[in-house]
Amino acid sequence: MGEKYLFSQTGVVEEIFLPGKAVLTFQLYGQTQRVLLWVKCFYHQGKLLDKSDSFLGKLNIGDFVNFDCHTYDKESSNNCQWYAARASKDPLDESSQSNKPTAPRVINQNGYISEVEPGKGVILFNFYDEEQRVFFMRSKVFLFGKRPKRSLREFLSEDDPLQFDAEMCEPTADNFHCSWFANVVWKGKKPQGVGGSTFGSFNGPCVVGDDVTADDSASNAGGISRGDIGGLEDFPTLGLPPGLSERQGYKAFEASGTLREGRGNVLALFGEECGLALWLVRPNTWETVFFHRSHAALDTVSLALFDLQESLAEGTSLDISAVPAIPEFPCRWIAKKVVAHC
Structure with a gap:
């Protein structure tokens, strides 16, 4: 199972251990989650602090904090399930300043196909001990570095394992009532520059590779x-x-x-x-x-x-x-x- 990442979350400071350690809490699927935050990952007045800095005068219990995090698999004396990769009391980037909240995202996940049609399908994966549905389109699929240009049923079948990056979405009939939308899906090596190959970067192109098939092309x-x-x-x-x-x-x-x-x-x-x-x-x-x-x-x-x-x-x-x-x-x-x- 690949690491789970969540972006543009908001939590509250639960505990502070001076000089440079804090614990945040936030809600995920109705459950309280704990996030470990070190001072070296905290932005104060737009500047990333050094590991020798202190939270004193910069962070207080009860403060709201914006953060990106990934799962924390190490044994934690503070019972933290997540690790804050970056955090700030201010918006983390320009996109966070808009009125539209950024959807939670996960990258490098493993799942398997539960439904497949010629141009779309559904992947199942385990997200925090709960099975989730991911909608994907053929335009987002790479099989050993190449985009399939024909029906997905020629290349994939139910229970096939796949890897993917995805963001949370609203379940609808159009997306098979899935809670996640895949930015990129692949078998073999992950394609470079597509769907976000590094933490926090999801702006690469992922285009439909269909040949021109109109009668009057x-x-x-x-x-x-x-x-x-x-x-x-x-x-x-x-x-x-x-x-x-x-x-x-x-x-x-x-x-x-x-x-x-x-x-x-x-x-x-x-x-x-x-x-x-x-x-x-x-x-x-x-x-x-x-x-x-x-x-x-x-x-x-x-x-x-x-x-x-x-x-x-x-x-x-x-x-x-x-x-x-x-x-x-x-x-x-x-x-x-x-x-x-x-």
């Missing part, structure tokens, strides 16, 4: 490339216009509400929110479609809260529903819905 569009489409330099900073909510979307840029449906492919992804697709509107005529993650899905899973660059890849086939855009908009169409299939 971009590869048959006369060799269209990014350079053939004007105005792409405007897209890297293009997000929701000021004053518009995701519910309103890009309605201000729609020329009409006439909906058209068809198939296309991802041409480019711009940051975590936006993308550009091409679709065939008539024989030998391809036009651009702008899409935002609030209207995107991967199979039945909404991508509204996910980084598009971690879920899609250039060339991915899409089912598209879109309306015409005003002439001033960089694309000819604005997507009301795009669906990529695992």
Whole structure:
């Protein structure tokens, strides 16, 4: 079993042993957990303290502390199950300062498949003596360093052992009522730069490796490339216009509400929110479609809260529903819905 890590937790100082040792407590699945904290792992006024420093005047019993921790398997005289790798009374990083709390995460876990479909599945693993369900998609799977491009059932079956990194999520019907979502799943050696190979780093890309399979794929569009489409330099900073909510979307840029449906492919992804697709509107005529993650899905899973660059890849086939855009908009169409299939 790999070590268990939890990120962006908040606890309270239960005990202090001067000069440089403290015990924090926090709740996990309704149970009180104890966390060992050494002064060398504590940030005070933005500066990491030295092991020779003291908590005196910096930390008091009852203080709230933000921390990242991992399981503590050594025998502890203070009955601590966790070890704080870093902690601070202030937010640990920029992401902690946002209004959205960071979900607990685990890395390098071992589990086994309980359900597998062509493009997704469920892993079971033991988390603090309780069996948990982890939802995973084919786009997150690496088998001996390679992404499977065909049905997962050709490579995996029930009870197969796997390793994974995951973050806690809300159980829904779309994710098979799982409490965890896998950032990366692998057999063999863990892929580098994907899903976070070092403690506290989970920003590497993990993309769908599907070949272009649409009947009218971009590869048959006369060799269209990014350079053939004007105005792409405007897209890297293009997000929701000021004053518009995701519910309103890009309605201000729609020329009409006439909906058209068809198939296309991802041409480019711009940051975590936006993308550009091409679709065939008539024989030998391809036009651009702008899409935002609030209207995107991967199979039945909404991508509204996910980084598009971690879920899609250039060339991915899409089912598209879109309306015409005003002439001033960089694309000819604005997507009301795009669906990529695992």
